[in-house]
Amino acid sequence: MKLLDTVALVEDMPALKLRRGQVGTIVEEYEPDMFEVEFSDFKGRTYALETLPASQLMVLQYELLDKRKLA
DSSP: OOTTOEEEESSOBGGGTBOTTOEEEEEEEEETTEEEEEEEOTTSOEEEEEEEEGGGEEEOOOSOOOHHHHO
């Protein structure tokens, strides 16, 4: 994961009022596996800005992946 990657939550986070599948953008990397993620609505208004570990995120892919990378 890296700066400006589009990510989705892989689990519900009730304490933060976020649910699995919500999409955000990595806006800062604090440690190799700790990221600040901005969650925004369709109008670009931020509704959550949270520091999350990589284990709670998955990078969304928008292009065909090379089959060799899947092995």
